[in-house]
Amino acid sequence: MKNDFSTTKVISTRTACAVLLMLLCAAVSLASVPPAVDLPQSEVLRLGERMYREGILPSGVSMPAFIRGDVEIDSSAFSCSSCHLRGGLGSFEGGVVTPPTNGKKLYQPYRRPPSLDDSHDQAGRYVYAKTVVERPAYTRESLANAMRFGADPAGQIFNDVMPRYPLSDRDMSILIGYLESFSSAPSPGASASEFRFATVISDDVSPEDRQALLVPLQKFIDQKNQQLAMYEDFIKFGYKPTIDMQYAFSRASLDIWELKGAPESWPGQLAAYNAARPVFAILSGISNLDWRPIHDFCEAERLPCLYPITDLPVISETAWYTFYFNKGYAQEGEATARFLHQVKKLTPQIPILQIVQDSPVGMALANGFNKSWHEQERQAVTTLTLTAAQLRDKTTLAALIKKHKPGVLLLWTDAALVPKLPKLSKQLPASALLFVSSGYLGKKTKNIAEALRSRIYISYPYRLTPFVGSKDGGFDAKVPLVMGAESLGDRRIVSRSTTMLRQATLRGLNLLYDNLYRDHLLDIMSTQMDLIVRDYERFSFGPGQRYASKGCYIIQLGPGANPALLPKSEWVIL
Amino acid sequence: MKSLLKLCLLSLLVALVAVILPITSHAGESKKYKRSVEKYTIPDVVLTNQDGKKVQLDTLLQGDTPVVVDFIYGTCTTICPVLSAGFINLQSKVTAANQTVRLVSITIDPENDTPKVLKEYLKRYRAKAGWEFLTGSREDITRVMKAFNAYIPDKMSHYPLNMIRSPKDGTWVRLFGIMSSREFLEEYQNVALKK
Numbered sequence: 001m002k003n004d005f006s007t008t009k010v011i012s013t014r015t016a017c018a019v020l021l022m023l024l025c026a027a028v029s030l031a032s033v034p035p036a037v038d039l040p041q042s043e044v045l046r047l048g049e050r051m052y053r054e055g056i057l058p059s060g061v062s063m064p065a066f067i068r069g070d071v072e073i074d075s076s077a078f079s080c081s082s083c084h085l086r087g088g089l090g091s092f093e094g095g096v097v098t099p100p101t102n103g104k105k106l107y108q109p110y111r112r113p114p115s116l117d118d119s120h121d122q123a124g125r126y127v128y129a130k131t132v133v134e135r136p137a138y139t140r141e142s143l144a145n146a147m148r149f150g151a152d153p154a155g156q157i158f159n160d161v162m163p164r165y166p167l168s169d170r171d172m173s174i175l176i177g178y179l180e181s182f183s184s185a186p187s188p189g190a191s192a193s194e195f196r197f198a199t200v201i202s203d204d205v206s207p208e209d210r211q212a213l214l215v216p217l218q219k220f221i222d223q224k225n226q227q228l229a230m231y232e233d234f235i236k237f238g239y240k241p242t243i244d245m246q247y248a249f250s251r252a253s254l255d256i257w258e259l260k261g262a263p264e265s266w267p268g269q270l271a272a273y274n275a276a277r278p279v280f281a282i283l284s285g286i287s288n289l290d291w292r293p294i295h296d297f298c299e300a301e302r303l304p305c306l307y308p309i310t311d312l313p314v315i316s317e318t319a320w321y322t323f324y325f326n327k328g329y330a331q332e333g334e335a336t337a338r339f340l341h342q343v344k345k346l347t348p349q350i351p352i353l354q355i356v357q358d359s360p361v362g363m364a365l366a367n368g369f370n371k372s373w374h375e376q377e378r379q380a381v382t383t384l385t386l387t388a389a390q391l392r393d394k395t396t397l398a399a400l401i402k403k404h405k406p407g408v409l410l411l412w413t414d415a416a417l418v419p420k421l422p423k424l425s426k427q428l429p430a431s432a433l434l435f436v437s438s439g440y441l442g443k444k445t446k447n448i449a450e451a452l453r454s455r456i457y458i459s460y461p462y463r464l465t466p467f468v469g470s471k472d473g474g475f476d477a478k479v480p481l482v483m484g485a486e487s488l489g490d491r492r493i494v495s496r497s498t499t500m501l502r503q504a505t506l507r508g509l510n511l512l513y514d515n516l517y518r519d520h521l522l523d524i525m526s527t528q529m530d531l532i533v534r535d536y537e538r539f540s541f542g543p544g545q546r547y548a549s550k551g552c553y554i555i556q557l558g559p560g561a562n563p564a565l566l567p568k569s570e571w572v573i574l
Numbered sequence: 575m576k577s578l579l580k581l582c583l584l585s586l587l588v589a590l591v592a593v594i595l596p597i598t599s600h601a602g603e604s605k606k607y608k609r610s611v612e613k614y615t616i617p618d619v620v621l622t623n624q625d626g627k628k629v630q631l632d633t634l635l636q637g638d639t640p641v642v643v644d645f646i647y648g649t650c651t652t653i654c655p656v657l658s659a660g661f662i663n664l665q666s667k668v669t670a671a672n673q674t675v676r677l678v679s680i681t682i683d684p685e686n687d688t689p690k691v692l693k694e695y696l697k698r699y700r701a702k703a704g705w706e707f708l709t710g711s712r713e714d715i716t717r718v719m720k721a722f723n724a725y726i727p728d729k730m731s732h733y734p735l736n737m738i739r740s741p742k743d744g745t746w747v748r749l750f751g752i753m754s755s756r757e758f759l760e761e762y763q764n765v766a767l768k769k
Contacts, residue, residue: 068754071659077698078655085651094653094732160606160752161656375690376626527651529728530685538712540685542649542729550685570711572685574622 037173041181048178052101053086055079057171065163073163083161085543086320087520088183091527096161097131100515103180106138131159143179144172186516189280195509196277197221198255200270200285200294200308202263212493213286213309217254220283220501224252247513255279259287259294266293274301280518283505284308284497290360295322304518306525307500307548309493311439312360315367319546321518323504323525325496326536326549329361332437332459333368333412335552338573339457340408341376343433350407352381355400357391357413361440365412381410391417401427410435415444421456422449433457438555443489446563453557457568461552462487464567467534481534485563492535499533504548537571607751609761612737614746617717621680621710624692629708631718634678635739640765641676643737645724647683648691653734656752658699660736663755664762665702675762677705680718682729684709723748738765 037044047058055063055075063075080101085091088102097112099105111134135152142153147165150158167175189196199217201210231249235241257273259266270293285294285308295314298305298321305321311328327334340346354369356362366383373381382404390396391413401409401424409432411417417424418441425434434452438445438460448456466480508525523543531539536549551571558564616632623629635641644661646654661677668675681687687695692707709715719725726732736749738761747765749758 067656067659068752071656071663071755073655073659074700077700078659082655083652091651093651093730094734096652098652161652375688527730529730538685540683540729542647542683542686543651544649545686572711574626574684574688574709574711 037170037177039174041177044174044177045181048174048176049182051171051175052080052088052178052182057167058174063165063167063171065165067163068160075163075165078163082543085520085523085527087515087517087523088179089515089517089520089523091523093527096159099131101179102183104184106143106179109137110135132156140176143176144169147172147175183515183517183520187280187518188278190516190518192250192514192516194251194253195224196253196255196279197281197283198257198273198279199283200257200259200287200305202259202266202287202289203261204288205286209286209309209491209493212491213284213497214256216494216497216501217283220506221252221254224250243513248510254283257282263289263293267297270294270297274303279303280516281306281521282308283501286310286493287312291322295319298322302518304522306505307496309491309496312364313547315371316546317544320522320544322546323522324547325500326461326552327368327547329364329437329439330368330371331461331547331549331552332439333365333370334372335461335554335569335573336410336435336457336459337369337372337376337378339554339569340433340435341373341378342573345431346408348379351404352408352410353401353404353406354381354383354410355391355397355413356383356385357440358385358387359414361414361437362412365437365440366410369410369412381408382406388414388416397424398427405429406432408433408435412437412440415441415447418444418447421452425452425455435459435554438488441488445488446485446557446561448557450559453559453563456556458555458557459552460555460565461549462492462535463533463537464553464555464565464571465537467532484565485557487565495534499531499535503531503533504528504539607749607753607757609750610748612723612746612748613744614721614723614737617714617721619710619714619717621708621714621718622689624689624696624707626689629706631708634706637676638741639674639676640741640762641678641739642762643678643680643722643739644735645682645719645722645732646679647681647729647732648687648695649683650729650732653732657734657736658695660753660755660758661705662699662701664758665705667755667759668762669702669704673766674704677701679705679707680715681707681709682715682719682726682732684712684715722746736761738762740765740768742768 050056051063055078057063065073065075067073083091083098084101089100090098092098099110099112112131132152135156136154138146138153146152146158147167150162150164152158199213201213228249228251231241231245255273255277257270259269281304282298283306285305287294287310290312291308291310292314294305294308297303299319303321306323307325308322310324313324313328314322315327315330354366356366362385370380384400386396407429409428411434434456436456436458438458445458463483466482468480504525507528508521511524512521526541526543526545528541530541533539537551539548540550541548553567553571554569554573556566556568558566616635619631620628621631635643642661642664644657646657658679661679665675665677681692687709689709692709696705696707716725722737724735733750734752736753736758738747738749740747747761749761753761
């Protein structure tokens with residue numbers, strides 16, 4: 001065949017095997033791992049973690065690596081954790097089963113879960129996806145040999161996607177030291193019989209919103225415990241459970257971590273709660289204030305926080321432990337910038353004025369806009385931050401508009417400005433564009449005067465296409481649900497919490513089996529398939545992705561007292 | 575000095591074993607990727623590249639030099655890094671011979687892969703000029719995947735696929751699986767030298 005390995009015609013199989021055996025024998029003798037390096041254990045873990053997660057050697061350079069024989073790769077772009085993931089329990093992606101790399105699993109015999117690709121299929125996928133099915137336990141020596149030469153203790157050759165790493169004994173010892181230590185004991189708050197969870201509620205939250213959060217959470221816990229009771233009954237009558245069943249049912253409890261007073265005091269309160277009764281993860285949570293103190297606490301404690309109800313999340317590309325629904329107000333600002341960037345008639349000569357109410361919400365909207373506007377390589381816009389009192393004043397805003405003569409006006413203010421919009425718009429040229437936030441205006445967005453509705457663009461980060469499912473976010477009622485003006489200002493606390501508990505969190509917990517590690521839970525949740533949910537057009541995931549919904553419409557209002565929401569953009573604006 | 579020598583020997587062994595293992599473990603088997611020649615009709619879509627510039631896809635894929643296309647995404651764990659390592663190795667080898675190679679990656683995660691994400695991905699792989707990474711609306715990306723007979727409903731179930739367009743007759747060599755850089759270069763040169 002024309003494209004077969006041409007080299008196989010030159011080197012006979014027998015000769016090559018003999019050479020290979022000699023090389024492997026030599027390799028094994030060279031690959032002996034010396035006793036642990038002369039470093040404190042904490043330093044071994046720090047350096048080993050950097051090798052594992054970032055592909056950086058203790059010397060600071062990239063780990064050398066090869067795949068598919070001769071493809072040299074840069075480990076800083078493609079590290080161990082790319083495939084084996086942060087928790088080290090492996091992954092299933094693109095048809096390839098990547099096995100665990102934590103010491104607890106490595107030093108035991110292993111049989112991987114079955115894969116669809118174990119059988120031949122028409123597309124021939126098995127050819128590349130084939131991985132080792134079963135292997136004996138590793139020793140430190142055979143583990144070093146595996147990483148260097150791509151063969152397990154039984155001599156089985158790894159799949160081509162596994163790089164080969166020519167590491168020195170010292171570097172290898174550090175990496176193995178890390179592998180031996182991580183994901184070795186269950187994370188706090190988890191045991192074979194129980195998961196302990198908490199939720200966080202700050203004291204600025206209304207009783208209604210608090211109740212809206214707690215009802216689905218408590219229902220989730222009750223259902224888990226009810227399922228456990230049914231399972232125990234099942235066992236009592238002599239039925240033998242499957243392996244899946246043995247791990248799927250466990251007791252669950254929910255603590256409520258009430259945060260009182262100034263946000264500066266929250267870290268201390270959170271630490272006290274966590275010390276008194278550690279939990280495996282924080283389920284949801286709610287606050288009208290900046291989520292940062294809770295976010296930072298969870299990062300420091302490596303404690304998962306799953307889908308809190310907040311419109312003021314921390315925007316970070318590297319933070320790991322909090323999953324958010326989206327970027328909140330910042331996402332509305334970003335979408336506005338991307339939409340505006342696509343307006344063809346917008347020349348650099350047209351002045352853009354950004355009026356920002358001096359509040360966390362106003363600042364989040366402006367920060368989102370500015371960041372995205374900068375990414376489009378646009379010149380900075382004129383930004384003026386005004387207090388609520390200045391915005392209420394009849395003359396202040398009028399004077400600023402007269403002075404700056406904007407062709408585009410971004411109004412990141414609350415709904416107090418809505419009645420003033422008709423008068424304000426008269427000061428602007430007929431061609432001027434106005435932008436507001438549905439999140440900030442809330443229910444009063446629909447009070448925008450009809451005569452202005454064709455001029456005012458509104459950021460709206462929720463679903464607009466019909467959703468087939470039940471009102472609380474489940475899938476049990478097949479009735480198309482269409483969002484209208486009544487959804488403006490709705491925080492969707494029940495539906496969003498229900499969606500994520502049922503679909504993302506429960507699925508993650510059920511797939512943990514006996515790997516009760518917080519990082520593993522996040523890995524599972526990160527690598528799940530996209531979800532179609534009630535409140536957003538699409539949730540998408542991926543390692544490191546922490547804002548599940550990436551979309552935000554720019555809409556206008558239709559006519560009438562209960563106006564239709566008219567999309568003027570795609571869900572995801574590029 | 576002794577440990578340095580040992581490390582050098584190890585590196586040499588890894589390189590040798592890396593070359594020999596694919597030969598020995600698959601001698602007698604067919605090659606580890608599947609090759610076919612296909613005809614594709616490129617849909618009339620405008621995508622966005624890593625610089626935020628709009629790109630007419632069918633125009634981009636034409637020209638008098640081969641173009642290589644794959645489907646990847648920015649936060650992919652297993653398959654995409656391998657495909658991208660193949661791209662960067664091919665780019666290095668072809669440009670070292672004073673030729674230009676045109677590489678086009680198309681994201682299958684358009685929600686997350688903004689031009690900024692695409693640009694950072696290329697930077698992470700130290701891509702040189704000539705490697706374009708494109709995103710677009712989900713509808714357009716789906717049309718493109720279907721046009722290349724590469725549609726998958728969810729990015730987690732994707733597979734390694736490279737396609738090389740012949741400038742001679744517009745046909746595509748479809749390569750399913752993971753190639754060594756030697757195999758990839760050979761396939762590329764076969765297309766480039768096609769008469």
